[in-house]
Amino acid sequence: MSPKVKIGVVTFPGTLDDQDAARAVRLAGGEPVRLWHKDTDLQGVGAVILPGGFYYGDYLRCGAIAAVSAIMGPIVDAARTGMPVLGICNGFQVLCESHLLEGALIRNTHQKFICRDQTLRVENADTAWTSSLTQGQTITVPLKNGEGCFQADADTIKRLEDEGRVVFRYVDVNPNGSAHDIAGITNKQGNVVGLMPHPEHAVESGFGPVRRAQRSKSFGGDGSVEVSGHGGTDGLALFASAINTLVG
DSSP, X not given: OOOOOEEEEEEOTTBOSHHHHHXXXXXXXXXXXXXXXXXXXXXXXXXXXXXXXXXXXXXXXXTTTGGGSTTHHHHHHHHHTTOOEEEETHHHHHHHHTTSSOSEEEOOTTOSOEEEEXXXXXXXXXXXXXXXXXXXXXXXEEEEESSOEEEOOHXXXXXHHHTTOEEEEEOSXXXXXXXXXXXXXXXXTSOEEEESSOGGGSOSTTTSOOOEEEOOGGGTOOSOEEEOOSOOOTTHHHXXXXXXXXXX
8 A cells, every 4th residue: 555645734823724634545545644833854754734723813913923944944945846735825825925826815805704515616626725626616715714805916816817827716606705706726837826715614525615616608518506515525535535645
């Protein structure tokens, strides 16, 4: 039997969803490896996940302190040489603060924390974290954030759109005021992905959100919405994608 792909899951002070991310890796067939924020050794992992939470209490700016922690040095170096890195919610903020991804996440335009099941459309299925999905596919995963409004200058937004680097887009409702309904983006190489919704909370049948899949008119559908109960596994594809990418 081939050894399982090792995927690091980083824990910072204030991390909330590291155990959920580790469980998602296991369910996808990988081996999660715990990485501590003070570590400087990635322990031979093939990919890294920065899970959600409130790192360092979200002081200064969300993700600002975590971005200069010891573990981020080797993660940034590895990402720049092609290692798959996924930032979820607070992790997305860290990737932006670390300049692995462009833009910034600011306070939701309605000034409230929001928690809901969120439908997303897959805009780019060619990244290390979305290869098991298809372009135009809709998935439903939980969303929970207070500073989830993605913003960037006009030139950056245009570049992200023109280069196909918007990975996920909000469907039906923009929950936080993000520019162009952007829910997740990638770098030019496609190995680094950040998104605000939480795929690690939609990995096990019967425990995830009610799945509302919309047949997108932009991709040949009729625009109708199909409700299929607590499917709960739409998020698993992201973790499976990384494993497939590493296995080759």
